[in-house]
Amino acid sequence: VFSDYYATGKLDVxxxxxxxxxxxxxxxxxxCNLIGGETAEMPGFYAEGEYDLGGFAMGVVDxxxxxxxKNIVEGDILIGLPSNGVHSNGFSLVRRVLDKSGLSLTDQFPGNDGKTTTVGETLMxxxxxYVKQVSLYR
Known part of the structure; x- marks a missing residue:
């Protein structure tokens, strides 16, 4: 199951x-099923058009x-999947790199497909x- 949290200064429906x-x-x-969430209006805390988003997933396994x-043995196979970009915890490093490098979100960035995009579009x-790729039950 998944639950979300959406906070903003003034709700833009x-x-x-x-x-x-x-x-x-x-x-x-x-x-996964979205079982609920919370929406919070916090006037004065967020600039116009800004919002904060969080969530959590919970599951059960036998x-x-x-x-x-503990059960890994010689002969087991390890499969690596390519990442398509920065994931949640990587954004702290990204902010630091942007700050130190002088890059802006509007600077051009080369894509893996040979096309260029902006740094901001790449980060978004x-x-x-990866559930389908790693699921043993599908």
Whole structure:
């Protein structure tokens, strides 16, 4: 299951609807149900048009199916999946790199497909949801 938290200074219903639709799309991709969430208006805390978004996922696994490293043996196969960009915890480093490098979000950035985009557009690329690639049950 997944639950979200959306906070803003003044609720823009159209923007919030787009954000929630994105969350629903992610839940659908991962076979997860959006069970609820919270929307908070916090006047004076956020600049106009800004919002903060958070969420958490919770799941259940049978204890004997947990992957914890204790059952890894010689001959097991390790599969690596390519990342499509920076993921959640990487943004602290990105902010530091942008600050130290002098790059701006509007600077051009080469894409993996040979096309150029801006640094900002590259950073806003949605994260791939890897559930289908790693699920043992699909």
């Amino acid at each position: 159209d923007l919030a609807e787009k954000v929630i639709k994105g969350i629903l799309d992610g839940c659908e991709q991962s076979g 204890k004997d199916k947990l992957i914890n490293g 690329t949605p994260t791939i949801i």
